[in-house]
Amino acid sequence: MSFPWARQYQPTTEFGKFMDSRLPLPRFVYGALGAGYPTPKNLNYFYNFGVLAGVALVIQIITGVVLGMHYAADTRVAFDSVEHIMRDVNGGWMLRYMHAVGASFFFGVVYVHIFRGLYYGSYKPPREVLWMLGLVIFLLMMATAFMGYVLVWGQMSFWGAAVITGLFSALPIVGEAIQTWLLGGFSPDNATLNRFFSLHYLLPFVIFGVIILHVWALHIPGSNNPTGVDVKGPQDTVPFHPYYTAKDFFGLGVYLTIFAAVVFFIPNSLGEPDNYIPANPLSTPAHIVPEWYFWPFYAILRAFTVDFFFIPAKLMGVLAMFAAILLLFFLPWLDTSPVRSNAYRPLNRALFWVFLVVCLVLGVAGGKPAEEPWVRLSQIFTAYYFAHFLIITPLVSRFEKTLPLPSSISEAVLAKYGNGPSSSPGTGVGGAAPQPAE
Amino acid sequence: MASGTQLPVDDGHALPPEGERRRDFLHVASASVAAVGAGAVVWPLVNQMNPSADVLALASIDLDLSAIQPGQAIKTSWRGKPVFARHLTPAEIEAANKVDVASLRDPQSLADRTKPGNAQWLITLGVCTHLGCVPLGAGQGESRGDFGGYFCPCHGSHYDTAGRIRKGPAPLNLNVPDYVFKTPTSVTIG
Numbered sequence: 358m359s360f361p362w363a364r365q366y367q368p369t370t371e372f373g374k375f376m377d378s379r380l381p382l383p384r385f386v387y388g389a390l391g392a393g394y395p396t397p398k399n400l401n402y403f404y405n406f407g408v409l410a411g412v413a414l415v416i417q418i419i420t421g422v423v424l425g426m427h428y429a430a431d432t433r434v435a436f437d438s439v440e441h442i443m444r445d446v447n448g449g450w451m452l453r454y455m456h457a458v459g460a461s462f463f464f465g466v467v468y469v470h471i472f473r474g475l476y477y478g479s480y481k482p483p484r485e486v487l488w489m490l491g492l493v494i495f496l497l498m499m500a501t502a503f504m505g506y507v508l509v510w511g512q513m514s515f516w517g518a519a520v521i522t523g524l525f526s527a528l529p530i531v532g533e534a535i536q537t538w539l540l541g542g543f544s545p546d547n548a549t550l551n552r553f554f555s556l557h558y559l560l561p562f563v564i565f566g567v568i569i570l571h572v573w574a575l576h577i578p579g580s581n582n583p584t585g586v587d588v589k590g591p592q593d594t595v596p597f598h599p600y601y602t603a604k605d606f607f608g609l610g611v612y613l614t615i616f617a618a619v620v621f622f623i624p625n626s627l628g629e630p631d632n633y634i635p636a637n638p639l640s641t642p643a644h645i646v647p648e649w650y651f652w653p654f655y656a657i658l659r660a661f662t663v664d665f666f667f668i669p670a671k672l673m674g675v676l677a678m679f680a681a682i683l684l685l686f687f688l689p690w691l692d693t694s695p696v697r698s699n700a701y702r703p704l705n706r707a708l709f710w711v712f713l714v715v716c717l718v719l720g721v722a723g724g725k726p727a728e729e730p731w732v733r734l735s736q737i738f739t740a741y742y743f744a745h746f747l748i749i750t751p752l753v754s755r756f757e758k759t760l761p762l763p764s765s766i767s768e769a770v771l772a773k774y775g776n777g778p779s780s781s782p783g784t785g786v787g788g789a790a791p792q793p794a795e
Numbered sequence: 796m797a798s799g800t801q802l803p804v805d806d807g808h809a810l811p812p813e814g815e816r817r818r819d820f821l822h823v824a825s826a827s828v829a830a831v832g833a834g835a836v837v838w839p840l841v842n843q844m845n846p847s848a849d850v851l852a853l854a855s856i857d858l859d860l861s862a863i864q865p866g867q868a869i870k871t872s873w874r875g876k877p878v879f880a881r882h883l884t885p886a887e888i889e890a891a892n893k894v895d896v897a898s899l900r901d902p903q904s905l906a907d908r909t910k911p912g913n914a915q916w917l918i919t920l921g922v923c924t925h926l927g928c929v930p931l932g933a934g935q936g937e938s939r940g941d942f943g944g945y946f947c948p949c950h951g952s953h954y955d956t957a958g959r960i961r962k963g964p965a966p967l968n969l970n971v972p973d974y975v976f977k978t979p980t981s982v983t984i985g
Binding site for chain 1: 841844845872875900924927930931948949950951963
């Protein structure tokens, strides 16, 4: 589970010794995120975002449990109970804004976390299961966020529920029955609202469980690092505590500062004003959009406007939207390059940035009305999105000429920051690097 | 019993020549019972999510059409979904009949979608067949799209004066519910 030079936990107090032979919880913490967990010493700030995502989930669970004490999942009063939280409950406005803004921040942090993994090749062996568990968390987050958004029972809530459950009606033969089953009726109504509340309360704890597996899978090989080179010896690592606990707490301070600024000064900037209108089943808003974190996938859904051979346009869009995420599960096998980090893959690095821009353009297009030029843009960039994974990545990983890798993390770090005689690049004397200060 | 005679003991572990043990049968039998039992427990848990009796017990509705002037439409609600009733003008009927039916995505003529002798009454669900939004066009002053019928603002589906899909992502024409004319100017839907 850890490197052989990891420090071992030594209980110092009588109580510590007592516990260590009965429930060794301190030993577990020491080995998982204490001084007993050696970590690559070159992790940059992009490696903070896993911890930030964990904190974001905890914020959602705490504020969510509290909001649940005041919310009523009944179509007649749901919208009013949200306004009751906003106006009457002590500090309710702050709790709700923390929960709503917190969802956006959770996705923002997770997107950085995912793109960090893409850039440094963190999905490559031996971390494929770690990567796939992360994608499972991402899917669960999407389901949870969608159902939570419906609970407000505003216009966007209602029509979002109609559109998203309508996705399932695109499936041949069983589609309509599945949609009716999901809704508990023929349109979103009280049964829908109640089950969404129940599941919205449950799923974060399921996410928590998968995060435990995700962290477990992380601790088997240990963290990847910006060079993508495996840890070779003690000179490549520092103990997690105090080095990364300190770095994570600093990052957390920055994150919470920005979070607080948005919660207190621009809490509605990320939301749709239409959701402050109570749900009306007989009137569709002129422009239905999901929250911003779904826009790229929404653009892919809407990109299919004509039938594709024998597949109707509607089913095609639905399949493409789900495929856009499911494709990521196969990425470890689509990208066969033995070099992990894009720091040593110049062509793939350029294509990474192109792909990032493509995702951002899809995001913008997904937030716009279904009109030109956005439909055409969505179509072009959707095509590129799939080409990136199915054509470009496999070809590049086969034919790309990669740069020479450093012989160790330590050598790469000293080549960049070192000031001793061993600082010249490519000397291959990583083993002679000084031991990290402890 | 006759002492000294060793009775053959079948402990279930001995492998008979034909390769099947009595214990194998017990394993399969108990697993089958367990599977049936699990299914019997899971089904109610799945089925509880289907529409409940009060949702299914939806009476049909009566709709009075007499106040709708040619060119006008009204919106009403049936099974929690909007229904559009539209009084087509002669020009709209002509426009709908001029279209080559075979060229349509969901080929239907206006006559297929209205009752005989009542071609001026177009009664459809107000639910876009793409993802279930309510199209515009039934209310006063709303956009009727490129073909003068209905326009779904969600993903840009255009329906013509017979409620047929002409442009955009929707796969089918607007659904026509089951209804009968009770009198020349009133219908029962459902």
